[in-house]
Amino acid sequence: KAGVTQTPRYLIKTRGQQVTLSCSPISGHRSVSWYQQTPGQGLQFLFEYFSETQRNKGNFPGRFSGRQFSNSRSEMNVSTLELGDSALYLCASSGGDTQETQYFGPGTRLLVL
Amino acid sequence: QKEVEQNSGPLSVPEGAIASLNCTYSDRGSQSFFWYRQYSGKSPELIMFIYSNGDKEDGRFTAQLNKASQYVSLLIRDSQPSDSATYLCAVKSAGGTSYGKLTFGQGTILTVHP
Numbered sequence: 001k002a003g004v005t006q007t008p009r010y011l012i013k014t015r016g017q018q019v020t021l022s023c024s025p026i027s028g029h030r031s032v033s034w035y036q037q038t039p040g041q042g043l044q045f046l047f048e049y050f051s052e053t054q055r056n057k058g059n060f061p062g063r064f065s066g067r068q069f070s071n072s073r074s075e076m077n078v079s080t081l082e083l084g085d086s087a088l089y090l091c092a093s094s095g096g097d098t099q100e101t102q103y104f105g106p107g108t109r110l111l112v113l
Numbered sequence: 114q115k116e117v118e119q120n121s122g123p124l125s126v127p128e129g130a131i132a133s134l135n136c137t138y139s140d141r142g143s144q145s146f147f148w149y150r151q152y153s154g155k156s157p158e159l160i161m162f163i164y165s166n167g168d169k170e171d172g173r174f175t176a177q178l179n180k181a182s183q184y185v186s187l188l189i190r191d192s193q194p195s196d197s198a199t200y201l202c203a204v205k206s207a208g209g210t211s212y213g214k215l216t217f218g219q220g221t222i223l224t225v226h227p
Contacts, residue, residue: 043157043215
């Protein structure tokens with residue numbers, strides 16, 4: 001089975017711009033979670049989608065949003081980028097086992113200048 | 114108090130030794146526990162998961178869970194230089210507010226020297 005894929009892998013943006021990141025889960029997985037990883041804060045949960053519905057959201061401002069399509073692919077969007085948004089953005093998919101084991105994609109590294 | 118805490122590193126062990134990585138968590142309702150390995154510049158890779166008290170072995174890796182003490186550990190036997198990485202402990206709580214959410218520790222950097 002192919003793993004989780006994320007595009008693009010690298011992005012450079014300037015403050016004030018917006019960005020959209022894409023994630024394709026493992027085939028058959030319906031849950032997609034997004035995380036932000038920074039050296040200072042570590043891995044922090046952004047939100048989770050299941051069957052096109054956001055079921056859970058972390059403590060991030062409204063500039064961070066997402067959606068999921070009927071084929072379980074997910075996108076996240078960050079509007080009005082700030083310097084502090086520079087991070088590795090990871091998505092993880094889960095196949096619905098009761099323990100929700102998550103498998104991570106390679107990540108998108110975002111640099112905001 | 115942080116929700117998930119890992120023993121401070123970095124941890125350095127000689128090749129062939131046992132590396133012991135520890136993690137404590139604050140939410141007694143936590144139900145699933147995961148260990149991920151992350152190489153520099155890469156994404157986290159799942160090593161093991163454990164749900165029940167006791168030990169779970171997978172090759173050179175053994176995860177240990179003690180829910181009463183809110184403690185989970187990972188032992189790596191016969192450590193190899195290729196095991197050098199950051200090890201992340203992740204915890205999932207029960208309940209609807211925890212859908213899809215893993216809470217991570219800050220990670221322990223392990224170096225295995227020849």
